[in-house]
Amino acid sequence: MTVPVVLNVENLSVEITVPAGTLHAVSNLSLKVHQGETLCIVGESGCGKSITSLAIMNLLPSKAKLTADTMSLEGRDLLDIRESEFASLRGDRIGMIFQDPMTSLNPVFRIGEQLEEVYIQHGKGGRKEARERAEFLLEKVGIIAPAERLSQYPHQLSGGLRQRMMIAMTLMCDPAMIIADEPTTALDVTMQAQTLNLLRSLQKECNTGLVLITHDLGIVARMADRVMVMYAGRSVETGTAVEIFEKPTHPYTQGLINCIPVPGRTKPGSHLGSIRGIVPALVGDIEGCMFRNRCDHVSEECYSGEIGLNEISEGRAYRCLLSPEESLRNFKLKGAA
Amino acid sequence: MNNQSLDTTDDRADEFEVSVPSPPELMKRRAKSHIGFILGGSVVLIALLVAIFAPVLAPADPYDQDLTRRLIDPIWGAKGTWKNPLGTDALGRDYLSRIMFGSQVSLMIGFFAAAVSAIVGSCIGMIGGYFGGRIDNFIMYLINVKLALPGLLVALSLVSVFGGSIIALILILSFLFWDRYAVVTRSVTQQIRVNDYITAAQALGTSHTRIILGEILPNVMNQIIVIASLEMAVAIIIEAALSFLGLGVQPPTPSWGLLVSEGRSFMFFKPHLIVLPGMAIFLLVIAINMMGDGIRDITAPEGRN
């Protein structure tokens, strides 16, 4: 039994023209999301996570240029369709949740109106059905007294509630694909756990594909079916969550895992692992490995040529010249008990 | 200490480190490629030099009358001579010298009116923005009262009461202008005040004066300079207008507005008498405006990236 692919992107590149030259925000990125699957994209600030999601949604700023070999949603080609067709897909077949829900909820309309609008606009039914659907979903996202909430304005809700509203709004048309860009970063930890739980159970229930963008390794470990680690606009390692956390193969992934304090694993007060150096600016062409200035295993060869993706198995790859064995030998969990 | 956590002490720059220009460098770069700023700035600079060195540069004493050589044409006219390159006026005074000395009056009034109002207005604005609360309410009240006054009428009546000495003009114009600075600096200060570096300074026990002058003022300075350049241009025009009406600088002081006024009766057969000082006013005001726009572009904050 094969699960159908919902989102397929091959060799996506995004270039942005900035005063200093061309900024390679995303380079040759490929990803595949199956039905009901969660792909977590993790990486540091500025590595191109948001640009990737905006590229998929066709919402890039005008000075950005997109190239790709393939980009398809449920088998439908996204590269060759007009903006108006894309607009009808957004909110219907593919939805997006942003970090700050305030920026995607309109402050002058009631919550209910905004939810219903999505439904009606995509021709799913009339006002009455829309209302029913909205109330149904609000109950699903755990909001008590949905009818009352629907008549409120966004600013009258707390951050956690607003994020739930966003989730409900994204689900109005039962999309095949949801892209969530740091959906819980602005929330408190208890609210974060609850919101993630909700997102996950709804996603499994509706069999929706989910791309979850985050910089929090804890969220990745708990939410992801598959993981893509991004660095400097490139995917540097992909694999299942278990593979990534138990056998991280790229020196960057290894560094990240050792950077964070983990209750029960790192000894309180001990030194955390750290990655030296700075993230490269993505302006202009750089040969060789983008991580070499921060890598402990750097060699001559890392300075030239194109470092390709090293495929270990289906869906498991990493972008480094070291062999998997060599790389794993170098890896030791910091402060492991 | 563990070396690993300190590896950025390494004085070698990282391979991928890009040099970002510092704010002063960035301004310098922008200034060099801003045509309006360069053009306007040069004209203002020339005017300034002429004003300062007028006693040396001017071919004659601007007050020296020679009734035998009245209303001589400028050099390009039929009877022009090199003795008076721009001719003479109705009292036989050298017109070039009078225009050169006239720049002193215009620049002095323009500069000091802009400066005095900048100091007063910005202090008021920053104090209101920084302290907030009752103090701010009071300052808002002052600003509103000022905005409700018919400025030009008040200025005219003040001039007629206190006369048209240069100092009186400067003070009256400053009174006309201060509110603009106050409004802008107040709102900018309100935004700056919530920054953590202000809190950090407060946590050091820094005095309010030092915080306002040392931490806030450098961040408001651009706006102040931009407004000042615009107000300076306006001040020069108002001075000319008042002098033209006979309310400003009194004869025989050479002021451009006064020169135009005096040349009025000869408008048809000696047009240069009003065209030349008029052009001077026009050029200086345009140049100052170009410079002001330039400063605004040059000091515009750079993005975070």
Add this chain to the structure above:
Amino acid sequence: MKDQISSSPEKLPPALECRDVGRTFMIKRGMFAQKQPLKAVQDINLKINRGDVLAIVGESGCGKTTLAQMLLGLLQPTNGEILLDGQPINSISIKEIATKVQPVFQDPYSSLNPRKTIEQIILLPLIVHKIGTVKDRRERVEKYMRLVGLPKRLVHSYPNQLSGGQRQRVAIARALIMEPKIVVCDEPTSALDVSVQAHILNLLQDLRTKLDLTYAFISHDLAVVEHLADSVAVMYLGRLIEFGKAADIFSNPQHPYTRALLDSVLTPDPSLGLPKITLGKGLPNPLSPPSGCYFHPRCPEATEECHQHTPVLKDTGERLVECHLH
């Protein structure tokens, strides 16, 4: 480390102590509304021992920053008192407080004046306090830049030329140049990437042992808190609901809210699923806090008593808990 602290001589007063500290803001909602009291911090009792790291945790808006500002002498408590080295803080001038307590803030972008060079920023405390000659000051700036791991070539740079981590190091250097004994860190790493966070946490640890510092460390990341703290204060809606040794709190949390907080920590372990948090959804309004225990609308274990009566803070020696269950 920790043993050393618990055996510290009893005679010395704690570095910082809060006695029934509260702060009420009068806020006005709408043009014609009456001013309403907002109790941002209420009846806080806690002690920070010398050389300890006290972590203050709690959700957004629970009063952490307000408390920190009071510890820095920037805000006056509306009731209760804060003792610095056993002396009431309101009897000390802000300049003297500044020599003992210094802050480090969350946002490395807003904590440095964009119009000043790094040297000018780190120098400011010395100038304000008129310490040393020009040459002494230069040397001291260099020393502290080295200490926090800033390369010397950056002295004349401006903040916009630095990375987030470097900026935070500048903020730390500015705080330390006065040689304070206590540093109040308000979420010092939450705006940073994890790899930069690790550098800053390591640095804070190193500086602590090297300079014998005491930290009040505000954070919402419990993994970081566990890593760094000796004692933990948990706040909810302006109240201190649990306080104790970090090891005790993490191994045996007693207040239901603390338990929920600990359950919400997502360790990077893919074999574990998402935690089921059963907190009610009724987020409290600080302007009209719930009756009885402030936490009861969200508490999975609330009883009738919790609706009716405010629990009192129970002091069981090492541990303070404010809950009817204990």
